[in-house]
Amino acid sequence: MSEALEHALAEALAGLVTAVDTCDDDVLDPDTAVKWLEGSAYILDRLAPADRRRLSALLRAAALREPEGPWRDDLLKVGDGFGLDEDQHERYCDALRANVRRFVETVRGVDPTTPAPTCPGWTIGDLARHHGVAHRWAAHLVRHRVTERVWARDVPMEVPDEAGEYPQWLAAGAEESLRVLRAADPETPMWSYGADQHVRFYARRLLFEAVVHLADAELALGRVPRVEACTAGDGIEEFLENLPFLDRIAERVAALGREGASLRLRATDTGAAWTVVFGGAGGFRWENTARGDATVSVEGVSGELLLLVYGRRASGDPEFTVTGDRDVLDAWLAATAF
Incomplete structure (x- = not known):
């Protein structure tokens, strides 16, 4: 649009x-x-x-x-x-709670050694453990309103000895992180590893951790992920907003050297579009627009585009229609891979 x-x-x-x-x-x-x-x-x-x-x-x-x-x-x-400016933080918390529950229900009882192909070298157990660590780390950061980085390894985790216990451990950690997030003023300034240096950053960030890792688990079990269009569109923007603050990825993007080249993502289900232009001080800039020509364009439903930018889908998958210079798209996806 x-x-x-x-x-x-x-x-x-x-x-x-x-x-x-x-x-x-x-x-x-x-x-x-x-x-x-x-x-x-x-x-x-x-x-x-x-x-x-x-x-x-x-x-x-x-x-x-x-x-x-x-x-x-x-x-x-x-x-x-219409209450458009109300309870945004609470909405993220509600969505986070729902997606964590879906993840736990999906992996509970599954052999934790089951490979997770979209996270090479990881298993279902690794996904649950990683997700649980993220919640406990975020809860610690928000609880203490930290003003500088605290590493996850320095936060008490109490990780179970048995991988089969990870889902319940994750669920307990998510309950705690949600209690901390809901009790906090989302406008409070604090350190984060992304663009938004406020408490509210963490509810949104944890939501997309849950959305993407739920998709990982579903794909590992042969299921088709379904991400709501509005959630997926917000996730794409959150991804683009935070990329410049992830040093390792920002360096790779800056090294692409394709000054002036552009990549457009267009959601066929909503008409939303995001255009990334390479070059400049941060390596790229982006805006919500479908105006003008792009070096390469990729079209697909919103949820599939979110999985594409997170590397859970490939540009050649049948879910997408790609026009223009595919090398630009593949170079971007390689540079922004976690």
Whole structure:
């Protein structure tokens, strides 16, 4: 979806909602108005937190383009009326809890020595152990509001001796990390290893740890991963936001040396697009746009694109349509591999 279309749709939504909300009762039946607004609220409530923030910003921008006065004041209330800026941190925590439960249910009772092909050299047991360590590490960091890096090896883990006990150990660690995250103010500044230096970073980061490792486990067991479109789109953006802060990967991206080359990801199920342009101080820049030509473009449903950027799918898989210079795509995927 183009930026112009995004702005036009947001402006139309803001105007329609405001007109319905402020309409006289003799023009529009109040019960009908409430039904329309509640229906819209239900749909918007299902958006991922990042999409809700984006829509809130678009609605506010649409309002501010209007001249000062009562109409503009009413337009400015639309985002708040739908609660678009509320409970983002809590939403990430809820989604994290659901995905960890799915992971635990998926791997519980499975032979922990079962290979996990999407993580070469790892097993199902390794996935569960890694995931459990991530939760205990994050809980320690947030609990102490650390201002500099603390290594996971320096945090008490109490890892079970038997790999078969890892799923329950992970579940307990996730419960603790969620208690710590929910009790914390998400706006509190603290150290993180990514772009966002606040408590809120960790709920979002742990969510995509859970989403991707759930996919690893499902693929290892011959199942087809299913990632919701809104979650997948947010995950792609979180991935791109954090890459420059991962020194080893940032160095590889900078070394690609394909100044001006571009890579576009386009989600066929939502129309969302992300364009990465190589070069510059950080090795690349990106934006939500499908404008202009790209050196290489890859299309697929949102969930599959998320698995592609995380190296869980290959560019040649039938889930994707690739046009342009495939070497640019493969070079990017190799450079950004964990």
